[in-house]
């Protein structure tokens with residue numbers, strides 16, 4: 001069977017469906033807990049998130065905690081790695097299951113990307129980076145060489161992470177931020193240079 005069940009009938013889900021078709025899936029179905037949604041990108045919503053029928057499963061939810069919870073719920077199912085044909089990925093790069101690499105993204109040699117990650121449109125991950133599980137590198141964000149990003153962290157659109165930087169787990173790096181020092185405390189970091197935003 002060449003079926004992919006996509007969880008999350010959203011704009012992100014539509015992008016995932018597009019990449020899935022380009023990767024050869026011919027039978028694409030959506031699950032979403034919003035029962036008012038009938039379809040996504042022309043593909044039917046057939047049920048709710050915890051009840052996937054037979055087929056490969058892909059969790060297409062932006063929220064890292066929800067992505068992790070559902071990915072773990074379907075740990076016994078095949079969760080493919082989806083790569084847009086226009087992405088440029090060095091041959092030694094390791095990508096985990098349930099990870100998506102969108103159009104125009106670049107991942108350079110020596111980098112590893114965990115499970116359930118999003119390497120979004122036109123973002124770049126330079127050499128020797130380590131990206132932990134459930135990280136989202138948003139559209140147009142750039143990681144210089146030898147950057148490490150902890151689990152669940154979201155690097156916002158257009159952010160820049162300077163070389164040799166470590167960012168711990170559970171951070172939100174705001175859109176357009178520039179990170180020039182290690183971030184060792186989880187939280188929201190904004191601006192140039194990026195600083196912790198206190199609630």
Ligand SMILES: CC(C)(COP(=O)(O)OP(=O)(O)OC[C@H]1O[C@@H](n2cnc3c(N)ncnc32)[C@H](O)[C@@H]1OP(=O)(O)O)[C@@H](O)C(=O)NCCC(=O)NCCS
Nearest residue numbers: 120138139155156157158172173174175176177188190191
């Ligand atoms: C950081 C973010 C989550 C907003 O956080 P928030 O705490 O809800 O912030 P608010 O919108 O309440 O704004 C609070 C203040 O921070 C400022 N601010 C918000 N986002 C900012 C950013 N990215 N950089 C600098 N300042 C920012 C606001 O202007 C506001 O300033 P003020 O208090 O002087 O008016 C959001 O702006 C952001 O950057 N999201 C990332 C979006 C993204 O990357 N999407 C990717 C999709 S692929």
